[in-house]
Amino acid sequence: MTPLISVKGLKTYFRTDEGLVKACDNISFDVNPGEILGVVGESGSGKTVASMSILRLIAEPPGYFDGGEIIFEGKNLLKLSMKEMREIRGNKISMIFQDPMTALNPFLKIETQLTEVLVQHKSMSLDKARAKCIEMLKKVGVSLPERRLDMYPHQLSGGLRQRMMIAMALLCRPSLLIADEPTTALDVTIQAQILELIKSINQEFNTSVILISHDLGVVAGMTNRLVVMYAGKIVESGLTEDIFNKPSHPYTKALLNSIPRIDKEQKQLDPIPGLPPSLSSIPTGCPFHPRCAYAVEKCKTTYPETAFITSDHISKCWEVSRL
Amino acid sequence: MTSQSTSKPIVEGTSLWLDAWKRLKKNRAAYLSGIVFVFLTCLCFIGPFVMKAMGFAYDAQDIAYGAHSPTLNHWFGTDFYGRDIFTRVLVGARVSLKIGLIAAIVSAIVGTIFGSIAGYAGGKIDNLMMRFVDILYALPYMFLVIIFVTITENKGETVLFIALGLVGWLTTARIVRGQVLSLKEREFVQAAHSIGVPAYLIIFRHLIPNTLGPIIVYFTLTIPTMILQEAFLSFLGLGIQPPKPSLGTLINDGANHMIVFWWELVFPSLFMAVMLFSLNFLGDGLRDALDPQMKKES
Amino acid sequence: MSSTLLQIKELKVHFPMPKTSLFAPSSSAVKAVDGVTLDVKKGETLGLVGESGCGKSTLGRAILQLIRSTSGEVVFDGVDLTRQWSHRFGIWRPKDRLRRLRQRMQIIFQDPYSALNPRMTIESIVSEPLKTFNILSGQALRQRVQELMEKVGLDPSYIRRYPHEFSGGQRQRIGIARAIALNPDFIIADEPISALDVSIQAQILNLLKKLQKEMGMTLVFIAHDLAAVRHISDRVAVMYLGKIVELGDTQKIIYDPLHPYTKALISSIPVPDPLLEKSRKRTILEGEIPSPIDPPSGCAFHTRCPIMTEACKSNVPKLRTISDQYDHVVSCDLV
Numbered sequence: 001m002t003p004l005i006s007v008k009g010l011k012t013y014f015r016t017d018e019g020l021v022k023a024c025d026n027i028s029f030d031v032n033p034g035e036i037l038g039v040v041g042e043s044g045s046g047k048t049v050a051s052m053s054i055l056r057l058i059a060e061p062p063g064y065f066d067g068g069e070i071i072f073e074g075k076n077l078l079k080l081s082m083k084e085m086r087e088i089r090g091n092k093i094s095m096i097f098q099d100p101m102t103a104l105n106p107f108l109k110i111e112t113q114l115t116e117v118l119v120q121h122k123s124m125s126l127d128k129a130r131a132k133c134i135e136m137l138k139k140v141g142v143s144l145p146e147r148r149l150d151m152y153p154h155q156l157s158g159g160l161r162q163r164m165m166i167a168m169a170l171l172c173r174p175s176l177l178i179a180d181e182p183t184t185a186l187d188v189t190i191q192a193q194i195l196e197l198i199k200s201i202n203q204e205f206n207t208s209v210i211l212i213s214h215d216l217g218v219v220a221g222m223t224n225r226l227v228v229m230y231a232g233k234i235v236e237s238g239l240t241e242d243i244f245n246k247p248s249h250p251y252t253k254a255l256l257n258s259i260p261r262i263d264k265e266q267k268q269l270d271p272i273p274g275l276p277p278s279l280s281s282i283p284t285g286c287p288f289h290p291r292c293a294y295a296v297e298k299c300k301t302t303y304p305e306t307a308f309i310t311s312d313h314i315s316k317c318w319e320v321s322r323l
Numbered sequence: 324m325t326s327q328s329t330s331k332p333i334v335e336g337t338s339l340w341l342d343a344w345k346r347l348k349k350n351r352a353a354y355l356s357g358i359v360f361v362f363l364t365c366l367c368f369i370g371p372f373v374m375k376a377m378g379f380a381y382d383a384q385d386i387a388y389g390a391h392s393p394t395l396n397h398w399f400g401t402d403f404y405g406r407d408i409f410t411r412v413l414v415g416a417r418v419s420l421k422i423g424l425i426a427a428i429v430s431a432i433v434g435t436i437f438g439s440i441a442g443y444a445g446g447k448i449d450n451l452m453m454r455f456v457d458i459l460y461a462l463p464y465m466f467l468v469i470i471f472v473t474i475t476e477n478k479g480e481t482v483l484f485i486a487l488g489l490v491g492w493l494t495t496a497r498i499v500r501g502q503v504l505s506l507k508e509r510e511f512v513q514a515a516h517s518i519g520v521p522a523y524l525i526i527f528r529h530l531i532p533n534t535l536g537p538i539i540v541y542f543t544l545t546i547p548t549m550i551l552q553e554a555f556l557s558f559l560g561l562g563i564q565p566p567k568p569s570l571g572t573l574i575n576d577g578a579n580h581m582i583v584f585w586w587e588l589v590f591p592s593l594f595m596a597v598m599l600f601s602l603n604f605l606g607d608g609l610r611d612a613l614d615p616q617m618k619k620e621s
Numbered sequence: 622m623s624s625t626l627l628q629i630k631e632l633k634v635h636f637p638m639p640k641t642s643l644f645a646p647s648s649s650a651v652k653a654v655d656g657v658t659l660d661v662k663k664g665e666t667l668g669l670v671g672e673s674g675c676g677k678s679t680l681g682r683a684i685l686q687l688i689r690s691t692s693g694e695v696v697f698d699g700v701d702l703t704r705q706w707s708h709r710f711g712i713w714r715p716k717d718r719l720r721r722l723r724q725r726m727q728i729i730f731q732d733p734y735s736a737l738n739p740r741m742t743i744e745s746i747v748s749e750p751l752k753t754f755n756i757l758s759g760q761a762l763r764q765r766v767q768e769l770m771e772k773v774g775l776d777p778s779y780i781r782r783y784p785h786e787f788s789g790g791q792r793q794r795i796g797i798a799r800a801i802a803l804n805p806d807f808i809i810a811d812e813p814i815s816a817l818d819v820s821i822q823a824q825i826l827n828l829l830k831k832l833q834k835e836m837g838m839t840l841v842f843i844a845h846d847l848a849a850v851r852h853i854s855d856r857v858a859v860m861y862l863g864k865i866v867e868l869g870d871t872q873k874i875i876y877d878p879l880h881p882y883t884k885a886l887i888s889s890i891p892v893p894d895p896l897l898e899k900s901r902k903r904t905i906l907e908g909e910i911p912s913p914i915d916p917p918s919g920c921a922f923h924t925r926c927p928i929m930t931e932a933c934k935s936n937v938p939k940l941r942t943i944s945d946q947y948d949h950v951v952s953c954d955l956v
Contacts, residue, residue, distance in 0.1 A: 042818040157909045187672035187845065189906045189925075192889040196905055214819050217891030221898030241895045258823035260852040262875065262890045263897065269852065271823035275788050336782030339739055444712060510736040514799065516687055517728045518750035519720040532740040 003030035004208050005054070005093075005176055010068035012046075012053045015061060018280040023049040025232040027068070031176065036202055036209040038223030038240065040216060042276050046232040047212050051178045054210075055095055056085050072176075091121040094169035098181035100161035104153040110164055111149035117171045132171065139204075140167045140197055159190040163197070170201060177201070178210045183218065195222060216259060220244060225312075228252050231277050231287035238313030248307070248315040248323055250292045286317070294319045343536075346612040353608020356601035363598055367417040374410040393586055400586040402576070408587060412594050415568035419595075422480060422569075423549040426487040431542045433488075434495025439526050439534070441496070442503030453500065456493050464490050468561060483562050487549050498541060502534040536613035543606035547599040554595070570595045626807060626839050627661040627684070632693035634676070634683045638914065652913050653679040655863035656693070658940070661807075666833060666840040668854030668871070670847050670886070674910055676863040677843050678731075681809045684841070685726055689713055697722065697807070724754055727800040731812035733792035737784040743770070743795055744780040750802045769798040773828060790821035794828065801832060807839045814849060826853055847890055851875055856948060859883045862913055862921040865940065869949035879943060879956045881926050882906075920953070928955055 012024040023046045031037045041047040052058050054070055056077060070077040072093070077085070089095075097103045105113060114136075115129035124132065130149070137145035140163045153161060162182060169177055179198060183191035199222060202209050213219050219226060219240065226243050228236040228251065236249035247253040257270045274291040277283055283290055289299040298318055307320040317323070348354055393400040399408035441452040468486040506512060507530065515525050554571030556562040563569040570591055577588030635650040653676040661667050671677045682688045684695055686702045695702045705719035730736035737746055747766045751757050757765050767777035773794040784792055793813060800808055810829060814822040830853055833840050844850050850857055851871055858868040859882065867880040878884045885904045892898055906925045911917055917924050923933040936954060943949040943956070 042820055159909055187910065188847075188889040189672060189885060190909070191891075192903060192905045193907075195891075196903075215891065216819075216893035217898075220893045220895045221891050221901075244893065244895050255820060256893060258820060259893060260823070260826065260846075260848040261892065262848040262851060262887060263892045263894070266852060269823040269827055271827055272820040273824075275790060276818055276820060333778050333781050336742060336779070336786055338742075338783050339785065342785075446712065448710065448712065510730040510732055511738045513682070513687055514728065514730065514736055514796070515738075515749070517685055517723060517726075518753055518799070518803070519723040520749065520753050521720075522714075524753075528741075529738050533738070 001032055004033045004072070006030045006071045007050070007054070008069050008071070010050065010053055010070065011066035012049050012058060012063060013066045014063045016280065021279045022232050022282065023063075023279055024053060027229075027234055029227050029234065029237060031208050031210060033175070033208055034202070034206045035224045036199075036211055036222055038219035038226045039210060039212045039229060040214065040219055040226065041229035042214055044231075044276055044279055045229040046279065047229050048180055050229070051095065051180055051210060051212055054178065055089055055093060056080075056082075057095075087121075090117055090169070090174075091172045092174050093176045093178065094172070094174040095178040095180065096162070096165045096169050096182050098184050100158070100165045100185075101153060103165060104161065106153050108152075109149070110151055110153065110156075114149070114164070114168050114171065117168055121172050133167070136167045136171055137164075140170070140201075141193075142167065158186055159193060162186065162190075162194055166194075166197065166201070170205070170207070173205060174207060176208045176210065178212070180212045181214070182211075184214070191218075198222070216256065231282050232279055233287060233316065235288065235317070236313075236315045238309065242310065242313045246309065246313075248309045248313065248320055249288075249317050250294045250319070250323065251288045253323060254291075254293070294322055343609075343612040347608055350608045350611060352604050353612070356604035356608065359597065360601040360605060363416070363594075363601070364420060367413050367420055370413040371410060371417065374407070374413065399590040400584070402580075402584070402587055408573075408590055411568045411573060412570075412591050415570045415573045415591065416594055416598065418480070418563055418567065418569040419550045419553055419571070420546075420598075422483050422487065422553045423546040426484060426491050426549045427542055427545040429484070429488050430491030430545065431495055431538055434492035435499050435531060435534070435538055437492065438496035438499030439503050439530055442500040443507060443522070443526055443530065445504075445507075449500070453497075456496055459489065460493055468556065480563065483553055483556060486556065487552055491545060491549065495538065495541060495545075498537055499531075499534050502537060503530050506530055506533055540606055540610040540613060543602060543609055547602045550595070550599065624663050625660045626663040626698065628694070628696040629657055629659040629661075629684065630694040630696070632657045632680070632683060632695060633691045634679050634688060635691045649914055652863050652916060654683055654690070655913075655916070657860075657863075657865055659858060659865060659868070661839060661841060663806075664837055664839055665855045666842055666853055668850035668857040669841060669843045669860060670845060670850050670857060671860035672845060672886075672910055674862075674913060675860040676913065677845075677860050678811050680860070681728065681811050681841065681843050685723070685728055685809060686715065686719060687728070697726065721754075724750075724803045725805050726807040727803065727805040727809070729793075729796050729800050729808060729810040729813045732816050733789050733796060734784075734816075736796045737792055739784055742781050742783055743787075746784070746795060747780075747798045747802055750799060754803065756803070765802075766798075769802055772801070772832070773798045774824075788821075789817050790824060793817060793825055797825075797828065797832070801836065801838075804836065805838065807841075808833075809841045809843065811843045812845070813842075815844065815846065822849070829853065847875075847886060859886065862911065862916050864921060864952065866922065866953070867949075867951045868940075869944075869951075870947035873944070873947040873949050879949075879951045880922075880953045881928050881955075882922050885927070922953075930955065 008028050010024050010027040014021040014023055027050055029037065039047045039050065049058065054077065065078050111130065111133070114133040115126055118124045118129040118132055119126065133149065134145045137148065142148055142160065142163050156164065182198065183194050186194060195218065198209060201207055211219060211222055223240045226237065226240045227234055228249065230251050236243060236252050243252060247256055254272045258272055260266065260269060272291050277287060285301045286299045286304050289295040292299065296319060304316045304318045307315045307317060309315060309320070399412060401407055437452065441449045464486065471482065471486065512525060512529050515529050550570065553562055553569060554574065557569050557571030558575045563572055573591040574588065577591055581588040632654055633656055634654040635652050637650045657680055669677050669680065679688065683690045686695065689706060690703050693703065700722065702719060702722065705716045706713050707716050744763065744766050747769055748762050751762060751765060766780055770777045770780065775791060775794050784795065787795065813829065814825050817825060826849060829840065832838065842850060842853050854871050856869060857871050857874045858865050859880065860866065861882050867874065867878065867883045874883060875887065878887055885906045888904045904927060908925045911924055919935045920933045920938050923929045926933065932954065938952045938954045940950045940952045943951055
């Protein structure tokens with residue numbers, strides 16, 4: 001199967017006052033047509049920068065691409081002009097953000113913001129665009145869509161706003177939807193609704209989804225494959241079930257042991273000691289070694305080679321055999 | 324028990340003030356302006372004594388010598404009465420600075436205390452206090468000053484302090500109140516409540532130090548405004564009275580004779596311009612130095 | 622063990638809304654806490670869960686009387702805290718007795734960034750409660766601060782540093798050190814982990830658990846994350862729109878929830894196990910949380926309830942005891 005989008009050796013760096021920040025350091029992953037790929041990591045792991053890089057939403061400067069390519073429909077997105085990128089954004093690849101309030105313009109009616117996408121990309125007339133928007137709002141489960149179109153963002157609740165964002169992202173039937181922490185700002189019962197919606201969109205429209213989250217629970221139920229990021233690097237990737245059944249990087253394993261669970265009795269949580277590193281001062285060798293229970297001398301100096309657990313379950317760890 | 328806790332030397336932290344200072348030092352324009360301002364201030368406060376000792380008192384007349392363009396002896400030239408303009412500029416700038424500084428300091432203190440009390444108390448008290456501020460704002464203060472001066476038949480520095488002080492603190496009070504209103508919802512203030520810290524300490528320990536950033540910036544930008552206002556009032560003849568010079572009266576006199584005695588206008592104006600520029604640059608620099616931290620905190 | 626430390630009776634906190642116009646008939650109010658009755662036993666950890674806007678944080682602050690309550694009682698060790706206020710010049714001020722009682726009850730905040738005064742050193746932050754009550758001074762004070770820092774897992778040599786030089790998790794530890802400085806009997810932890818990174822949350826949970834055991838404190842743990850609450854609490858209270866809808870022994874609430882809202886809440890929480898996630902039956906609630914300004918009539922949950930009947934629209938359900946053994950009470954007429 002040819003992947004829909006293929007990120008190869010992406011390096012997104014930032015020049016800052018504190019020095020060079022390697023927010024994405026040699027990131028590679030594929031998204032197949034129709035699948036949901038999960039990207040997990042803590043804040044500062046580079047997961048958001050990776051997704052912003054796909055849409056070239058990185059401010060340059062201070063950011064720049066030090067290497068790598070992102071192949072989408074046979075073209076390298078990193079080589080496209082800004083004009084060509086605008087053709088792709090919101091049209092073939094859309095993104096939804098953690099905080100829908102900041103992503104919507106508070107001074108414009110929902111209608112204006114939604115129809116704009118269609119007028120821009122599909123050169124539709126306003127009437128036609130409005131009809132299309134109402135149809136889409138019904139699909140994403142917004143009740144009374146005609147009335148909602150006349151509202152301003154602040155008149156909607158958080159869950160509804162996120163539905164609006166999703167509707168906006170889907171208007172042009174993109175082949176890839178990037179969802180960056182889409183439910184982090186929402187309550188659990190609303191989170192369940194939105195996750196269900198993303199899943200049904202994936203099935204109904206066959207839209208591929210990159211789901212970025214810090215919540216292992218969210219990705220467990222949603223994704224086919226998983227990429228685990230730490231300190232700007234991918235430390236483990238593979239089928240979601242494989243990773244949960246046999247976590248093959250000490251970080252993934254420790255993370256799974258440290259989270260409280262609703263379904264199981266846990267006598268004691270095993271927290272990961274220490275702090276996640278700041279991206280401007282990443283430890284040498286394997287970046288996880290100062291917090292790792294399995295670290296050996298070698299880990300402090302040399303970045304691990306790729307270890308294959310199965311043909312597509314890989315881990316960046318010297319001590320895979322001891323896990 | 325003590326063995327472990329005292330074994331390691333205590334690490335000194337970097338306060339936000341120190342951080343801001345480091346950033347200010349990096350900002351060349353602001354740092355240079357600061358040096359220029361300090362230099363000018365020292366010059367104004369020490370210079371006149373030196374000049375007097377050298378025989379150039381600001382009111383020493385030499386009518387026979389009269390107005391003369393700059394020479395090696397009189398750097399900025401002399402005026403119609405043969406008075407040394409350099410000395411007069413220094414003395415005038417000292418008067419202006421004194422008024423500007425004192426008025427700015429007084430208005431910063433009064434405004435901060437007034438604003439923080441209003442913001443902290445909230446409700447009716449806040450409403451009452453701020454409406455009072457609004458009323459003072461609404462009064463045409465130039466008019467007030469003119470009436471004040473006519474009634475008391477008192478001119479000079481005191482009137483200027485009162486006139487400038489009357490309006491100066493109003494803006495500070497508004498700024499501080501706004502800051503306090505948002506700060507008092509912050510959790511560290513609630514934490515202080517929860518450990519029973521009394522109200523005056525909450526205001527002075529938790530609220531005011533966190534509003535000082537904007538206050539300092541506003542303060543540095545107030546001084547030039549005050550100096551300009553002083554110059555304006557003196558220009559109208561409501562402020563400093565001759566023979567005592569201030570930058571305003573000097574420029575006024577200079578403007579009257581500028582066609583013949585250009586140096587009488589140019590040097591006081593230049594001096595004032597340099598002083599105001601340096602203060603404004605410093606204020607801008609301070610704002611840049613203090614502001615990013617404001618963002619980081621929240 | 623089972624003696625009661627804190628009794629909350631019919632507690633209400635209503636925030637008046639500013640009138641929309643001068644001629645509006647009467648101003649409405651946000652009913653953040655709307656009649657909560659709850660006992661907290663000495664030495665237990667009580668979890669308080671609910672979604673945003675359910676009033677759990679307001680309830681926490683009203684228990685400590687950091688917010689004045691509208692009506693009802695909060696009896697702490699025999700003293701009704703809601704009466705410890707004096708009214709002068711249009712301002713409500715806590716009486717001395719309330720200030721002194723605050724030595725015994727403390728709070729840990731959600732946002733470790735806003736909970737510490739950025740202009741103060743760690744030493745002055747942690748020592749402030751001790752200084753306020755003149756308990757220690759000088760060298761003894763510094764020593765106590767260093768002890769506290771060690772207790773919460775921070776390097777005591779950092780006492781002269783400022784909050785911005787620490788990470789979120791470390792700041793939360795500083796907040797905890799401040800809260801335990803006075804050896805309080807009672808602590809409210811208001812979402813202490815929700816602002817932290819996943820890998821740090823467990824550190825703070827374990828620390829709270831350890832301190833609670835060591836110091837024999839009573840803890841009210843407020844969170845929206847039922848999984849974390851489950852891990853730390855002996856009993857759990859579930860709130861919805863300013864009211865407690867279910868309360869009981871943690872095991873009972875997790876494995877045998879009775880209220881339809883609790884059931885939905887538990888089933889909404891994703892589990893980090895792909896196989897289980899795929900086989901799980903979810904109850905997904907429809908609609909949004911109603912506004913606490915104008916809560917639905919009858920049972921406040923009826924607008925989203927999957928088992929709602931006509932009667933629920935008009936009858937306000939009362940908390941009923943289901944089982945004495947597990948302290949299990951529920952407010953639903955259909956159970």
